[in-house]
Amino acid sequence: MMHVQDKAIVRALVPLAWADGTLHDREIEMIDALLDAYGADTEERAEVKAYASEQRSLDDIDLQSLSAEDRRVVLQHAVLLAHVDGDFSEEEQALLRSMATQLRIPDDESKALITSATERANRLQSLLR
Numbered sequence: 001m002m003h004v005q006d007k008a009i010v011r012a013l014v015p016l017a018w019a020d021g022t023l024h025d026r027e028i029e030m031i032d033a034l035l036d037a038y039g040a041d042t043e044e045r046a047e048v049k050a051y052a053s054e055q056r057s058l059d060d061i062d063l064q065s066l067s068a069e070d071r072r073v074v075l076q077h078a079v080l081l082a083h084v085d086g087d088f089s090e091e092e093q094a095l096l097r098s099m100a101t102q103l104r105i106p107d108d109e110s111k112a113l114i115t116s117a118t119e120r121a122n123r124l125q126s127l128l129r
Contacts, residue, residue, distance in 0.1 A: 006038040008065035010048055012074045012103075013081055018055045019095045026084045028052070034077065058095070058102045071103040072113060079117035083125070088118075 010031060017027040031052060035045050066074065078099055082092040100110030 002035075002038045002040050002044050004065055005067065005070050007040075007044060007048065008062050009070055009074050009077065010034050010038065010040075011051055012061045012066065013078055014052045015056045015058050015060060016078045016081055016092065016095055016099065017052065019082070019092045020089060021055070023052065023055075024085045026086075027081060030081055030084050058099055061099075061102060063103070066103070071105060072109075075100055075103060075105060075110060075113050076117045079114055080121050080124075083118070083121035088121075 013031065013034070017023050017031065031048070032045075035048060040048065061074075063071075075096070078096055082088055082096060096114055097110070100107075100114070103110075105113070
């Protein structure tokens with residue numbers, strides 16, 4: 001069974017997964033992997049999958065369920081998700097910056113988090129694809 005904040009973290013990634021208007025198989029696989037990592041049961045998995053089946057916006061992120069630390073985790077996971085389809089598009093980069101603002105992460109800190117997560121994603125490219 002997932003903690004409320006873990007479910008909120010995974011759900012917060014859905015808007016980025018839809019950034020280009022399509023939920024790609026690799027993005028679904030990453031969401032599935034996070035559900036596994038957070039110990040989602042069958043019901044929770046179905047709930048998140050149903051939520052992810054519709055295009056979402058940054059306004060759909062449940063900030064009330066995310067601590068300051070959770071918000072930073074969301075941003076770091078979002079960077080990895082943006083790289084998973086092999087195309088770190090301008091739209092995804094812009095959405096990450098908007099996401100950081102929506103998550104109330106200060107600009108300097110969000111830039112550092114995005115940079116370090118991008119470097120990590122580049123090192124893990126063979127695993128992400």
